Amino acid sequence: MGLLERLSAGGGTERVGLFVDGPNVLRSKFDVDLADVRGVADERGRLVITRLYLDENATSGLIQAAEANGFEVVTTSGDVDVKLAVDATAAAVDDRIDLLAIASRDTDFKPVVEAAARRGIETFAIAPGEYGRSDALRTAAHDAVTLE
Numbered sequence: 065m066g067l068l069e070r071l072s073a074g075g076g077t078e079r080v081g082l083f084v085d086g087p088n089v090l091r092s093k094f095d096v097d098l099a100d101v102r103g104v105a106d107e108r109g110r111l112v113i114t115r116l117y118l119d120e121n122a123t124s125g126l127i128q129a130a131e132a133n134g135f136e137v138v139t140t141s142g143d144v145d146v147k148l149a150v151d152a153t154a155a156a157v158d159d160r161i162d163l164l165a166i167a168s169r170d171t172d173f174k175p176v177v178e179a180a181a182r183r184g185i186e187t188f189a190i191a192p193g194e195y196g197r198s199d200a201l202r203t204a205a206h207d208a209v210t211l212e
Contacts, residue, residue, distance in 0.1 A: 078109030078186070081161035083152045084135070085168035086118040087144055090126070094192040096211055098133040104190055104209050105165040113155055117148045149176050156180040163188060171200040178204055 082105040089096050098116070105111060116135040118126065130137050140147045148166075153176055155161050164180040166173050167190035177187045181204075189205035191197035193212070202208040 078162040079112040079160065080105055080109040080163045080165055081113035081152065081155045082111055082115065082165045082167070083113070083148050084116045085144060085148055085166070085170055085173070086116050086122070086126075088168050088170050089192040091192070094211075096192045098130055098135065100211055101167050101190060102133055102135070104211070105167075105188070108163055108165065108188060112161060115148075115151065117144045119144055145170060145172050149173060152176050153179055156183055156185050161185060165190060166201070166205075167192065168201065169198050171198045174198075174200050174204045177201065181206065 082102065084101055089101070102111070102114060114135050116130045116137050118137060118139045120139055120141045122139055127137050138147060138151070149172070152164060152166065156164055156179065163186040164177065165188040166177065169192055177189065181187050187205040189198070189201045189208040191202065191208065191210040194210055197210050
């Protein structure tokens with residue numbers, strides 16, 4: 065049974081893993097509010113993983129704002145995309161989530177979404193605005209939303 069059928073049957077307790085690609089989503093041209101990102105994922109079920117991935121240049125103010133919005137902040141000196149992809153794939157493989165939500169405009173996450181879907185995990189792509197939408201990521205996911 066798919067996520068929509070489970071929700072309409074009164075399930076609503078799907079375990080959602082939200083993974084946010086900070087460098088791609090939190091750009092001034094998108095004007096994205098982390099509360100909005102969390103909100104659209106929270107509508108899909110129970111958030112069990114809520115992570116924001118940032119590079120080592122992230123400001124302490126951004127980290128504090130993310131934590132205030134309930135995000136676990138993961139900073140890396142390496143490639144943010146690689147760390148996010150590995151963590152999201154591990155969550156899917158380890159059966160910790162029923163729905164994988166990725167907020168990004170990066171097509172690089174398409175293989176992660178496809179791998180999760182092959183394991184029977186629902187997938188959800190969150191784009192940081194019309195200009196920041198990846199059509200490849202959106203079409204690979206079961207569902208998608210573009211933040212205004």
